[in-house]
Each structure stands twice: as C-alpha cells, then as structure tokens.
Amino acid sequence: MPMHRRDGTRTGSRPMNAIAAVPNRLVSAIRRSFRQFLSLPLATVSGFIALSALVYLADGSWSGAEGPPGFRWLGALMGDRAALASLLATVASSIITVTSITFSLLLLAVQQGAGALTAQVTDQFMARRTNQFYFGYFVGLSVFVLTTLVTNTDYHRPVFAAALSLLLTALALCLIIVMIYNTIDQMRPEQIIQFIHDKVLEARSADLRLLAATRRAERPGFVDLALVRSRESGYVVGLDPARIAAALDRHGRGDAEIVVLIALGTYRAVGDPVFRLRVSPSAASRMDARERLAGEGLVGEILAAFVYDDGRDLQNNTAYGLHQLATIAWTSVSTSKSNPNPGLTVIQALRDIIAQWSRGEVEAPGDAGACIVYGDAAPVIATDALEAVIVVASESIQSQTLTEAIATLAILLRHVETPTAERLADVARRALSSLGEHVLTRQLEASLADLAEALTERGFVATAEAVSAATADLAASLGKLNSRSTRVPGPTA
Structure with missing residues (x-):
C-alpha cells in the first residue's frame, strides 16, 4: 500500500502527475521551438501561400482571349502556357538548388563558429530574426513558384504569378549576398557575445515580473512543515504564482507559504528539492492542519505550477544567457583554445550587466502579501560568471x-x-x-x-x-x- 512521506510525495506508487507531465513537456517543447525559431519562418511561408491564393484570383482575368486591359504587353512578354511552364520549371529548380547549397554553406559556417567557441553559437544564430526571415523567405518562395507551376493549365494562365516569381527570385539572389555577409559577421565572437548580452538584458523583464509577484524574505514565526522534492526531471523553466497562490489560499487559508529553493532555468532530477512548505505556528500545532497542508492535494497542485522542459530558452531565461557567456569565456580563455579576445569581450559584457542590475538588488519589486518566497539569483549568477573567468585565466x-x-x-x-x-x-x-x-x-x-x-x-x-x-x-x-x-x-x- 502506498505510504505518504513528510515531504508530500508517496512511496511504492507512481507520482500522480507523471502521466500529465508527458503532454505538458510536449507542449513546452513546441512552445519553445516556436519561440526560438519557428514562428517567423512559418509566418513568412504562410504569407507566400496567401499571396499565391490572391495572385491566383488575379490571374483569372487571363482566362479570356485577350487578357486584362493595360497588361496585354505582360501577357505577350511572358508567352503562352508552354513558355510559362518552361519558365516556372526552370525558376523552381534553380531556386531550390541555390537554396539547398546556400543553406548548407551557412550551416557549415555556423558549425565552424561553434567549433571555435561553443555550441551556444547555434542558439544565437537561430534566435536572430533576420536569419529566421531568410529561411522562411526561401522556403516560401519555393512553395510559391511550385504552386504557380501547378496552376498553369489550359484554362488558367498564371501571367501575374510568373512575373512575380521572377521578381521575387531576383530579390532572393540579391538576398543571398546579404545573407552570406550577415552569417559571416554573426560568427564574429564580438557579435555573438553582444547578442547574448542583449538577450540577457531583455530576459530580465521576465525575472522582474516574477519578483513583483513574490517576496524575498520568509514570514517571521513560520516553521518548516515539509521539503517537497521533484517528481520529474528537466529544467524548471516556468512558475505560475497565481496558481500557487490560489492553491495555498484554498488549502492553507493564509496559514502557509512556500520558499522556492531554485532559480528558473535550474535542472532538477527526480528527488531533488524544489521548495519548502512553511506554516504558521497555529497551523503547526494542529494535527488536522498539518495533514491537510502536507497532503497530496496541496503539494500536487503546487508542483503542477512548476513548468519543466528538456531545454532552456535564451529569450526568457537570464541564467541561461549568463551560463552561455561564462561557457564561451571559459572555453576561449582556457588552454583548450587559448584565445583571449572572446574572454575580454565577455568580461566587458558582464561588467555592463552587473552595473545595470546592481540598483535592482536594493529596489527589487515585491509583493509583501505574497505567499511565495523567491530569491533574485540573476545578479549573483552574473558575479559568479565573472569569478569563473578569473579562475580560468590562471589555468592559461x-x-x-x-x-x-x-x-x-x-x-x-x-x-x-x-x-x-x-x-x-x-x-x-x-x-x-x-x-x-x-x-x-x-x-x-x-x-x-x-x-x-x-x-x-x-x-x-x-x-x-x-x-x-x-x-x-x-x-x-x-x-x-x-x-x-x-x-x-x-x-x-
């Protein structure tokens, strides 16, 4: 028979939220992929599909014998159905070939950059909006040209679509030059570090929102009731303060609070501590209150408010960005690479981050009435990263x-x-x-x-x-x- 432990978990049985964790983890992974990369490329491809539908309707005017007034010269220039089919087939095969070769070269450049620094290069490459647009544009253009080729029939003559395909293909060829330059420029250590630095500062807003909904200090007089441990493994990437507050209010009626023991972005294995449940002296003295607060109902609801994922996101996790900076500095400064330049740039980036966050340590927002205690770990992680650079400088x-x-x-x-x-x-x-x-x-x-x-x-x-x-x-x-x-x-x- 399953037995309950003091920390709110059960022995001899599968955790109640184990099954629910699988779809939650899948949803988190899908959200992360869209947030990191997929949103803009898919939106761009969708835009090309919508454009293809609009141009298809416009090309309906060529179904007549003479075509629309004012554009007959365009029809004569583009030729008949056979000429359009040959033109579109050539354009489609060319754009697909050029796209595949160009993307292969770009990915090779990214791989070389990652080898020179760390795998963190890949994250910043995918996170750049311009790179996302390039991928979406070339794939969307390929879809547009292929769709136009399919609609070239005896009763539908895609003159406007063919002309637009030529213009967009010419623009794509010009974009290849810009894309190659941007990719090479983005592989410079200074650009990589500056991008991560900017993302760390942007992600700070997510920290401030969580800090505004929580407290820094524990309530005086409250005592520890249970240490609650993780029931799944992964990175804790999210926390729902409103859901936790509602659960504590429903079960604790103001007699309980939780002290979160980790910062967002921290990895937790099964059994690792996540938070401490603390109660008022009056609740601690009553057996019924202790059993109610440490029971499966409240503990399970609070654990469900912690969002786990298999990876971290640079967009909304300051700790992950600081980890990337420290990793780049350690790899380049150590005898593994013996390249001082990236390390110097990381030190300068950390100096700016620490300076900007310092005032927030004494003016950090907080809710005095909140039932969640959460520490501001980001400034500490920033100074720890600077300390790590000093340590590795002695090795090299x-x-x-x-x-x-x-x-x-x-x-x-x-x-x-x-x-x-x-x-x-x-x-x-x-x-x-x-x-x-x-x-x-x-x-x-x-x-x-x-x-x-x-x-x-x-x-x-x-x-x-x-x-x-x-x-x-x-x-x-x-x-x-x-x-x-x-x-x-x-x-x-």
Whole structure:
C-alpha cells in the first residue's frame, strides 16, 4: 500500500502527475521551438501561400482571349502556357538548388563558429530574426513558384504569378549576398557575445515580473512543515504564482507559504528539492492542519505550477544567457583554445550587466502579501560568471584577461550598490589564490593597485590590505627564474 512521506510525495506508487507531465513537456517543447525559431519562418511561408491564393484570383482575368486591359504587353512578354511552364520549371529548380547549397554553406559556417567557441553559437544564430526571415523567405518562395507551376493549365494562365516569381527570385539572389555577409559577421565572437548580452538584458523583464509577484524574505514565526522534492526531471523553466497562490489560499487559508529553493532555468532530477512548505505556528500545532497542508492535494497542485522542459530558452531565461557567456569565456580563455579576445569581450559584457542590475538588488519589486518566497539569483549568477573567468585565466596564464577582470572589479566597486559591492569584494579576495600562477606585468600591477584603492574607498579595508600584500609577494618573484609551480614560493618554515 502506498505510504505518504513528510515531504508530500508517496512511496511504492507512481507520482500522480507523471502521466500529465508527458503532454505538458510536449507542449513546452513546441512552445519553445516556436519561440526560438519557428514562428517567423512559418509566418513568412504562410504569407507566400496567401499571396499565391490572391495572385491566383488575379490571374483569372487571363482566362479570356485577350487578357486584362493595360497588361496585354505582360501577357505577350511572358508567352503562352508552354513558355510559362518552361519558365516556372526552370525558376523552381534553380531556386531550390541555390537554396539547398546556400543553406548548407551557412550551416557549415555556423558549425565552424561553434567549433571555435561553443555550441551556444547555434542558439544565437537561430534566435536572430533576420536569419529566421531568410529561411522562411526561401522556403516560401519555393512553395510559391511550385504552386504557380501547378496552376498553369489550359484554362488558367498564371501571367501575374510568373512575373512575380521572377521578381521575387531576383530579390532572393540579391538576398543571398546579404545573407552570406550577415552569417559571416554573426560568427564574429564580438557579435555573438553582444547578442547574448542583449538577450540577457531583455530576459530580465521576465525575472522582474516574477519578483513583483513574490517576496524575498520568509514570514517571521513560520516553521518548516515539509521539503517537497521533484517528481520529474528537466529544467524548471516556468512558475505560475497565481496558481500557487490560489492553491495555498484554498488549502492553507493564509496559514502557509512556500520558499522556492531554485532559480528558473535550474535542472532538477527526480528527488531533488524544489521548495519548502512553511506554516504558521497555529497551523503547526494542529494535527488536522498539518495533514491537510502536507497532503497530496496541496503539494500536487503546487508542483503542477512548476513548468519543466528538456531545454532552456535564451529569450526568457537570464541564467541561461549568463551560463552561455561564462561557457564561451571559459572555453576561449582556457588552454583548450587559448584565445583571449572572446574572454575580454565577455568580461566587458558582464561588467555592463552587473552595473545595470546592481540598483535592482536594493529596489527589487515585491509583493509583501505574497505567499511565495523567491530569491533574485540573476545578479549573483552574473558575479559568479565573472569569478569563473578569473579562475580560468590562471589555468592559461593570460595576464591580459586577468588584468581586464581585475580592472572590472575596481570599476564596479566604485559605483555599484552595497549587496553587489560585497560580492565583488569577496570575489577579489578569492581571486588572490590564483595570482601565484601569473607574472606581475605592469598592467596587472596597476590594476591590482587600483583594485586595492577601490576596496579601501568602499570600506573593505581588510581585503584591500590582502590585495596589496599579495601584489607585494608576486612582485618579489620578479627577476627570478621560477617554473610555473614555483613562481611564488610558499612561506618557509
């Protein structure tokens, strides 16, 4: 017989929402595919189909012996049914051949770009609206020409459609040049990183909407009743605060709240914790209230408000965009690629993101009466990404990358809000552990001195002194021949 555990799940039976998770996951995947790529191409193809229907009606005027007045010259120019059939067949085969070859070359360029950086290149390539339009235009044009070819019969002479096919094909050939240039330009690391940077800032609006419907702090006096774990695996990409609030109001009557333990975009395996259920002291003291709140009804409804998917979307997930930036920086800066340029660009992008989000940490929107506690993880993830770049710079001994990261810390410390400044000061303190791998270049020494000064200005005196001491230790190694492992010798006994 199935038994209920304290966390609201059941042992010895299949989770109640396991069957429902399959169609929900399918719907999420379809929505993600349309949001990421399919919407504009399919809309463009649909537009060509609608245009084909309109032109078909207009070509009905050529069913007469002479054709519409004012356009007889066009009919003479395009020729009879046999000439139109030959023209349309040539145009159709040409546009399909050119499209297939061009798209193959473009996908090869994308593959080369992904090999130079990471697979994140593919996401940003598909997300660009211009690329989506190109794919939709060429496929839609092929459908338009083939439809026109089929409608060329003894009683229907598609003169207007054939002429329009020629014009659109000429435009397509011109677009190939633009498309090739755009694709090559989009494969530049600076363009890729800038695009992800822009998408991260745009996706922040989704975070702010969720933050506005939740609280940051737990209610004082409430106690933990249950730790609820995931019943399916995947990325948690959505959360419905209204549905959770309605369930808590219906079952808890103001005596319960949940503390979400993860940020949207986090992967959860079966059994991983998702949220904590907390109740008021009065409800905790009553057995009936505890059983009602920790029962399958409330827990199942709340879990159903978490949306799972097999993939993440750059359009509405700041954590995913920051993960992409950190991955690009790590791959390029490390000895895997040993290319400092993308890493420097990522540091600059992170500096802008952290600066723009800093004020939001002290002015974050929130609903004091909400029954959901949700932390703002995006600013923390941004500073963690910057810290990761500093760590990998020690593995490849890229002094220019470390110099830019240290300079970024100093710049941000002078103007960001206190919560951000505290994390940056901690990053600076932890970064000192990697200095022993580097040579104290003049630029690095100047950046470290600037960082110590910025830390002092913000009141982090102990960390500033640690930075100065570490700089002095590294300076003591100048002029001495040391291997990488002994560049800065440890203290002697």
